[in-house]
Amino acid sequence: MIKKTSLYNLHKKCDAKLVNFAGYEMPIQYKDGIIQEHKFTRSNCGVFDVSHMGQLFVYGKENLTTHLENIFPIDLKKLNLNQSKYSFLMDDNAGIHDDLIITKITGGYLIILNAACKENDLKIIKKKLNNKYDLQLKEDLSLIAIQGPKAKDILEKKVEGVSKLKFMNGGNFKFLNINIFITRSGYTGEDGFEISIQNNHAEKFVQEMLNNEAKMIGLGARDTLRMEAGLCLYGNDIDKNTTPIEANLKWAISKNRINTDYPGSKIIKKQIQSGVEKIRVGIKPENRVIARGNTKIFNNDYKEIGKITSGTFGPSVDHSIAMGYVDNQYSDLNTKLFLEVRGKKIPANVCNLPFYKKNYIKGEINV
Amino acid sequence: MSDVKYSKEHEWLKLDGDVATIGITKHATEMLGDIVFAELPEKGSSVEKDGTAGVVESTKAASDVYTPVSGEVVDANQTIVEDPSKINADPEGEAWFFKLKIKDVKELDTLMNKDEYDKFAKESSQ
Numbered sequence: 001m002i003k004k005t006s007l008y009n010l011h012k013k014c015d016a017k018l019v020n021f022a023g024y025e026m027p028i029q030y031k032d033g034i035i036q037e038h039k040f041t042r043s044n045c046g047v048f049d050v051s052h053m054g055q056l057f058v059y060g061k062e063n064l065t066t067h068l069e070n071i072f073p074i075d076l077k078k079l080n081l082n083q084s085k086y087s088f089l090m091d092d093n094a095g096i097h098d099d100l101i102i103t104k105i106t107g108g109y110l111i112i113l114n115a116a117c118k119e120n121d122l123k124i125i126k127k128k129l130n131n132k133y134d135l136q137l138k139e140d141l142s143l144i145a146i147q148g149p150k151a152k153d154i155l156e157k158k159v160e161g162v163s164k165l166k167f168m169n170g171g172n173f174k175f176l177n178i179n180i181f182i183t184r185s186g187y188t189g190e191d192g193f194e195i196s197i198q199n200n201h202a203e204k205f206v207q208e209m210l211n212n213e214a215k216m217i218g219l220g221a222r223d224t225l226r227m228e229a230g231l232c233l234y235g236n237d238i239d240k241n242t243t244p245i246e247a248n249l250k251w252a253i254s255k256n257r258i259n260t261d262y263p264g265s266k267i268i269k270k271q272i273q274s275g276v277e278k279i280r281v282g283i284k285p286e287n288r289v290i291a292r293g294n295t296k297i298f299n300n301d302y303k304e305i306g307k308i309t310s311g312t313f314g315p316s317v318d319h320s321i322a323m324g325y326v327d328n329q330y331s332d333l334n335t336k337l338f339l340e341v342r343g344k345k346i347p348a349n350v351c352n353l354p355f356y357k358k359n360y361i362k363g364e365i366n367v
Numbered sequence: 368m369s370d371v372k373y374s375k376e377h378e379w380l381k382l383d384g385d386v387a388t389i390g391i392t393k394h395a396t397e398m399l400g401d402i403v404f405a406e407l408p409e410k411g412s413s414v415e416k417d418g419t420a421g422v423v424e425s426t427k428a429a430s431d432v433y434t435p436v437s438g439e440v441v442d443a444n445q446t447i448v449e450d451p452s453k454i455n456a457d458p459e460g461e462a463w464f465f466k467l468k469i470k471d472v473k474e475l476d477t478l479m480n481k482d483e484y485d486k487f488a489k490e491s492s493q
Binding site: 028034123224288292312320 | 383401403404419422426427429452455
């Protein structure tokens, strides 16, 4: 059966166009449409229902950190309380089961997982931890992202002190008398927050944001926003057939973990030392044609050298944008490529990611 | 507006002598969402009834544009290629796609009038 989030009635009230996404009935867009919603988030404040994502709480004593380091390629011992890091769940070949955000909380860790992967992730993590710890994939919590330059001020009005959070840090806050957990993070390229709140209070909380100039934004704009920000979508840009190094996400592997053990560590080390055959790059078609996932990429001699994994029209950059994997020798900036769209070869160039970059203050101090 | 006819592929056609102006319906644009790309047939080319005569892409997906009748393309609206958002703004007016010199007037009989199309659109979107 298709699942509904706690904001389902609110989505209906806001005239959402609902689609089945990872087993949930989710809003792809509202009345204004993807482009207006995208631009509103960049200039104002957008509210996203991301309750379909998994909120996995892992509780345990001191050995938990060591055991989790056997799973994730990050330096968890250095993580401060309420600090978050982006990481991966990998298989032994360094293929990506899922990408995730892990936050150190009191008594354990909170891991945010992709909706389509969360049940399988739970099984894998549970097995790797030998069923030793208390793992809870919480269904009674909603997750709401508030993103955009005005997110900080709008949220601060209702949640005192939240604007003091630094980027990729979180904390426990109060909304009215309700306990909520907030991290300063997001997936849009904007300043913003993610709020974990009990299902029965979620609608009331979101309504308060909407009463203060924020607007609901659908998954369609979430996708164009993340693409402009150069961020990967699991299942499109990364999956079991790509490693974090091939995905150009080496920065997310902690330096002092490169010589230590975790699933896929041998491959990661080898790829860092001797390079990769294919690598993810940003690609800009020379005209308005959109190159969507699976579009073939050719070199100057029309030899196939890769595939597009995500492509759309970027409303804020006002240009067709894409990303994909190319043979490593074609990954240099400004390399000329051709994309095969409807039988035609469209000229394109390798470009820097992100397509869109904003100089915003990440919390009180730039980190 | 009585001379406007509609196809099951959600194109509209307005006849002026033996030249038909063709575009996509408001209902079609609402289903597609924000249109960000348009491709039109070349002036002077021939198109066959129900054949592909262009492409529109929204932020979500690409869709073919079909021609409801056969003929020779005598004009194509480049302003919608330069600014595809015009298609969402005024799909059944300023944002026409192309003009055809009609080959066979009888083909028009297969198309719907406004009432028939409105009913069809309502049913097909349910």
